[in-house]
Amino acid sequence: MKVLVTGGSGFLGLEICRQLIARGSQTVSISRRPSAELANLGVRQYQVDITDTADLALLSRAAAGCEAVVHSAALAGASGPLRPYWRANVTGTLNVIAACRVQSVPALVHTSTASVVFRPGGLEGVNEDLPYPRRHLAAYTRTKAEAEALVLAAHSPKLATLALRPHIIWGPGDPHxxxxxxxxxxxxxxxxxxxxxxxIDTTHVRTAAHAHLLALDALQQPRQAGGRVYFIGQDxxxxxxxxxxxxxxxxxxxxxxxxxxxxxxxxxxxxxxxxxxxxxxxxxxxxxxxxxxxxxxxxxFDLTAARRDLRFEPPIxxxxxxxxxxxxxxxxxxxxxxxxxxxxxxxxxxx
Missing domain, CATH: 3.90.25 (UDP-galactose 4-epimerase; domain 1)
Structure with missing residues (x-):
């Protein structure tokens, strides 16, 4: 499988690339800056701003010949105005979906966050049936919810999609x-x-990346997992x-x-x-x-759905x-x- 990873030089994206390479997948990355770690892994890199219309042709070229895209690029944060989050998380996701369609990429895995459903009072053992809150506490969670909904709505016979919701990713190299x-x-x-x-449940970076590879595998037979979202964590x-x-x-x-x-x-x-x-x-x-x-x-969160459909278990x-x-x-x-x-x-x- 040839896979494109957006945000491949980031904390999670780099671990996804490591695991893809380890299992023999041809791996392509797009990010704003080149990465020495990706170069050492043998990952082909494109420097692309997924929100910039001038870079859309290069984004599309990076996706050419890929059998799947993992979209992990995003602007994360707990504060700040709406506009930069919307540009990175919503416009960027729309552009990735468009590139998948132009290049007839058959599968798209989107990195969301469990915080898209967070509300005052907290979340105790909730599953994926919980709706988005009527009001979000931050631009980050609002725009990630918008992006997640766009990816799920894009699911079709030509483009199978699903979204993963890891939460508080940590591990060696954690920059946050x-x-x-x-x-x-x-x-x-x-x-x-x-x-x-x-x-609070958290997610080790290897657990989060492992779940993305399981999602890629699940979308090869998308009847059960396609168009769905899954909580991911250490349980x-x-x-x-x-x-x-x-x-x-x-x-x-x-x-x-x-x-x-x-x-x-x-x-x-x-x-x-x-x-x-x-x-x-x-x-x-x-x-x-x-x-x-x-x-x-x-x-x-309740991880029953991920265990059932993705055969997920934390590897660490x-x-x-x-x-x-x-x-x-x-x-x-x-x-x-x-x-x-x-x-x-x-x-x-x-x-």
Whole structure:
């Protein structure tokens, strides 16, 4: 199988390419910048902005001869205005669908996120029947929901599609979640809203990539899986406090959890979002209502559909993944020695 991966130089995209190459698939990547890691794997690379109309011909050429496309490119974040998210996540997805149709690519797997259905109060063991909320807490989740719906609506006898919803992807090389936690530690303390007892499921990067390969296989016989969406995760919900402190320990940082009153955290996020709107800030990782809500409430999912239709099982467990992370993590900055006068921050990561 010849497969095109959008966002192939990214954290998840690179692992998808690794696993495709490992099983003998001819792999093509498109991203904005070249990647030495992809070059070492032997992946053919195209530098393409999937949102730029001037690059559409090159996008189409990259898809030529492919039997499938994995669309993992996206703008992720917890804050920021709608326009850049819409351009990256909605317009970009429309262009990928169009390229698939022009080149008669028969299969498209879309990387969505479990946060497209998140709502205040959280999600406890929900399945794919849960509808999108009437209002999203952030432009990121709104545009990812729009993109997901576009991909599912594009399912047809000529283009089989499905979407995957991994959640909080982490592992070796993680540029988002664990580093954001490390930056948030000040003088040995981690300021977090609530007590951290809410159960959260996460997704190791190898688990997420493995699910994409299973989805590609499923779309070879799309009658059951085509046009559907699937939650993906470790299926091992843990308290937020345990997840965050153990990820920090794996990076060599010992921190103490310091509770911020939930109402204060929510109010601070609301005021902060208003300020960013007034100043027309384009920051994508500032403190936001979405981020605070996800740190206060549970979010874990029923993976029955993925097990049934994709034969999905996590290839690595949470504890084994942390052991691997401990062995491979680079030395961390000693945030405990920073000045206590420096203003503490709450971690802001894409969900």
């Amino acid at each position: 979640f664990a580093p954001a936690l490390a930056r948030a530690v000040r003088a040995g303390h981690l300021l977090m809203p609530g007590e951290g007892n809410n159960l 091992d919900p843990r308290p937020l406090r345990e997840i965050t402190l153990r990820l920090l320990q794996a990076a060599g940082i010992n921190a103490r959890w310091r509770t911020v009153p939930p109402r204060l955290a929510t109010a601070t996020a609301t005021v902060g979002e208003a300020y960013l709107r007034l100043t027309r800030s384009r920051r994508t990782h500032a403190l936001s209502r979405l981020l605070v809500a996800e740190m206060l409430h549970p979010h874990h 467990g949470f504890d084994d993944g942390l052991d691997e992370l401990t062995r491979t993590a680079p030395p961390a900055l000693d945030n405990s020695k920073e000045s206590p006068c420096r203003k503490p921050t709450t971690p802001s990561v894409p969900s």
